Amino acid sequence: MADHPLLKISNLTKRFGGLAAVNDVSVTFEAGKINAIIGPNGAGKTTFFNLVAGAMPPSDGSIEFQGMDVTGMSPDRIARLGIARTFQTTMLFEQSTVLDNLIVGHRLRTQSRLWDVIINSKRLRDEEKKCRARAAEVLDFVGLSHLANRFILDISQEERKRVAFALAMATDPELVLLDEPAGGINPEETENLASLIRKMVQHGISVCLIEHKMDMIMSLADKIMVLDHGEKIAEGTPEQIKNDPVVIEAYLGSDEDVEA
Amino acid sequence: MDRVMNFLASPAMKIVLLAAGILFPLVASSEYQIYVMALAFVWAIAVYGLNIITGYCGQLNLAHGGFFAIGAYAVGLLTVDYGWPFWPAFIAAGVIGAVLGFLVGIVSLRLKEHYFAIFTLCVGFIIYLLIEKWEELTHGTLGVISIAPPEGFGLVDFTETIPFYYLVLFFLVLAIWLISRISRSLVGRTFLAIRISDDLAQSLGINLMRNKVLAFVLSTTYAGLAGALLAGVVRFIGPDLAEITHTFDVITYLLVGGIGTLMGPLVGTLLITWITQAVQSFEEYRMIVFGPLLVVLVIFMPRGIVGTFLTWRGRRLASKAPAKQSASRVENKNSEEAGTHG
Numbered sequence: 001m002a003d004h005p006l007l008k009i010s011n012l013t014k015r016f017g018g019l020a021a022v023n024d025v026s027v028t029f030e031a032g033k034i035n036a037i038i039g040p041n042g043a044g045k046t047t048f049f050n051l052v053a054g055a056m057p058p059s060d061g062s063i064e065f066q067g068m069d070v071t072g073m074s075p076d077r078i079a080r081l082g083i084a085r086t087f088q089t090t091m092l093f094e095q096s097t098v099l100d101n102l103i104v105g106h107r108l109r110t111q112s113r114l115w116d117v118i119i120n121s122k123r124l125r126d127e128e129k130k131c132r133a134r135a136a137e138v139l140d141f142v143g144l145s146h147l148a149n150r151f152i153l154d155i156s157q158e159e160r161k162r163v164a165f166a167l168a169m170a171t172d173p174e175l176v177l178l179d180e181p182a183g184g185i186n187p188e189e190t191e192n193l194a195s196l197i198r199k200m201v202q203h204g205i206s207v208c209l210i211e212h213k214m215d216m217i218m219s220l221a222d223k224i225m226v227l228d229h230g231e232k233i234a235e236g237t238p239e240q241i242k243n244d245p246v247v248i249e250a251y252l253g254s255d256e257d258v259e260a
Numbered sequence: 261m262d263r264v265m266n267f268l269a270s271p272a273m274k275i276v277l278l279a280a281g282i283l284f285p286l287v288a289s290s291e292y293q294i295y296v297m298a299l300a301f302v303w304a305i306a307v308y309g310l311n312i313i314t315g316y317c318g319q320l321n322l323a324h325g326g327f328f329a330i331g332a333y334a335v336g337l338l339t340v341d342y343g344w345p346f347w348p349a350f351i352a353a354g355v356i357g358a359v360l361g362f363l364v365g366i367v368s369l370r371l372k373e374h375y376f377a378i379f380t381l382c383v384g385f386i387i388y389l390l391i392e393k394w395e396e397l398t399h400g401t402l403g404v405i406s407i408a409p410p411e412g413f414g415l416v417d418f419t420e421t422i423p424f425y426y427l428v429l430f431f432l433v434l435a436i437w438l439i440s441r442i443s444r445s446l447v448g449r450t451f452l453a454i455r456i457s458d459d460l461a462q463s464l465g466i467n468l469m470r471n472k473v474l475a476f477v478l479s480t481t482y483a484g485l486a487g488a489l490l491a492g493v494v495r496f497i498g499p500d501l502a503e504i505t506h507t508f509d510v511i512t513y514l515l516v517g518g519i520g521t522l523m524g525p526l527v528g529t530l531l532i533t534w535i536t537q538a539v540q541s542f543e544e545y546r547m548i549v550f551g552p553l554l555v556v557l558v559i560f561m562p563r564g565i566v567g568t569f570l571t572w573r574g575r576r577l578a579s580k581a582p583a584k585q586s587a588s589r590v591e592n593k594n595s596e597e598a599g600t601h602g
Contacts, residue, residue: 053463073579079465091460093452095563095571097578104449108465114474117445128446140267151571171464 004067006031006175006206007052014230015046021047021164023230024061024066028222031174034201035208036217037183038241040250045210046088048227052208053085054078066174078110084173086164088180091154098163099148102135103128105170130168138166139202142196158189165196169205176200178209182216194220218242226250265573271328272419281429295493298425300533301432301549302489307513308435309482315520316448317475318455321363323380325507326387327480331357331487332497333391336347346410350488357484358477365476369469372458381504387591388502403498410492423492433524435482442478447521451475455520462515520563527566 007029009087012023027036030156045222050056056074060073085163092101116124139145142162146157152163168176182190194216197207206239211217215219215243217224218238226234226241228250234241241247293479297423310324334353344352368379391398398404409425410418419426442448450471453461458468491497517528539546539556562567 056463068594074467075459076465076467077464079463085461085463087459091457093456095567095574096452096576104446104453104466105464106444107450107453110446112446114442114478115448117447118443120441124445151575153571154575156577167464244338 008064010062014057015059020230025232031206035221036221038257043227044230048084082174084168085170085177094152097149104129104166106131106134138169144165147221158185175206178259183215285422294425295421298428301428304526304529305435306486309479311525313475316451320377323384326384327483329502330486331484332491333490335491336407336497339408346408352483353488358481361477361480365473369407369472391502392499405496407491407495430516518566521566524564524566
């Protein structure tokens, strides 16, 4: 396993009719690193995530995860292999507690079926205990143990983001894909989320994120890939990206939406 | 106030409800009331079925009434035309409900959201047409008469209202018990994740098709068995049983009581059944009462009576509990678990 990169993308392409949302992108992400994908709106960043997570099959190219070809696999299988993700809009069950939302996160590591439920088997009881423990653990990891019994309705946007992180963590992933984790939250909270992302990496989870907040990306990422019109126009360290004239032209220089 | 609320949500409440169910025939003023209650219980079982696929799993199934009718017709035709006793026919109704549910499920659940609802609406209508037009099998518009009542094996006579009431009560309790198990379990949580979003559920490693089909088959089995019980109590059924209005009745019960809650189906069904009885004298004008009531309810209580209550109480408890205390509790648990893992 050590010989294989965490994620090896080769010539990845996704066409919607005549439009290539992702066009011939090849990139390698190493384990234990924070990888960022940036690019103007409509550059194909989320499509790229959807392809990696299996939410849609690519038109062309291949995706290797830890040396295994996962191209075209269903998203639930990919999740079981160890790729978790969060979404741009945080999806949680509002009329339920934080802890209750997290218990299902570990479901993919359990085996219980309907029959176990009917006879209330030992396997089911053990697995429910395990899921509950894992939920409490990840909640503690994201620093929200004190909100375990709060309803999702009653917690802040940033706290919801953390719950979404925790839910992804509960699946025991190797790699977490974060789609705009800092969208819609204030600068101070953004800094807190950045620390949380660093903490995830320290605990052996590799991260790949899409983000628009440049400050956050530049201080957080080990490696940045820049997409524009579905194509990779640059990759490198934050330092290299900052000084890349192509990037400045395509993104930093021309896009008014960039938040300073 | 809080005490009342806590009691309503406590396990003791279940015993009170069960006792009320058992004692009802003793306090009912007429046999008719017992009969109405027994019918309401039959419908409640069907509503519990819909709650699995629509309430917990989030897929609006508009063929539910059709599966209910299939269960009723299974018992009707097997007992009348093929001379089966009631109980084997009853089991067959459940099996037929499950098998047809599986076949319809693996096709229809490929569709999402309103496409699924529209598809199942059509399935429901096809079931209605089949029952009405396939005269050789179903007797067409004549319906099925003189359906065999459940055999009492010389102990009880289920053609009497009171024994039948207890029989239906038994099945209702069984139905609720099974749902309470499922909804609290990992299987129920899996359904809930699908209800939040297909994409989220899949990203959590949940196999959508397998779980949706499971929820669908469970719900059609419930519908089939409820229909079978109806055939056993009414003992006359016609194709109107498969009309879409019954599906919408069931949906109304579910919405009023509380979609996706354990006690919602029972509360909704009983409430509407008895309100309907109370305004019986208004005849067709009773919809003037129902219409506005339903609109108000859907606007102000989208999660129904039970859902609104549970959310209100849960939030209240959470805000009252000192934050520090709950934090330390979880941390303690963590350190314990860390200890056992290490």
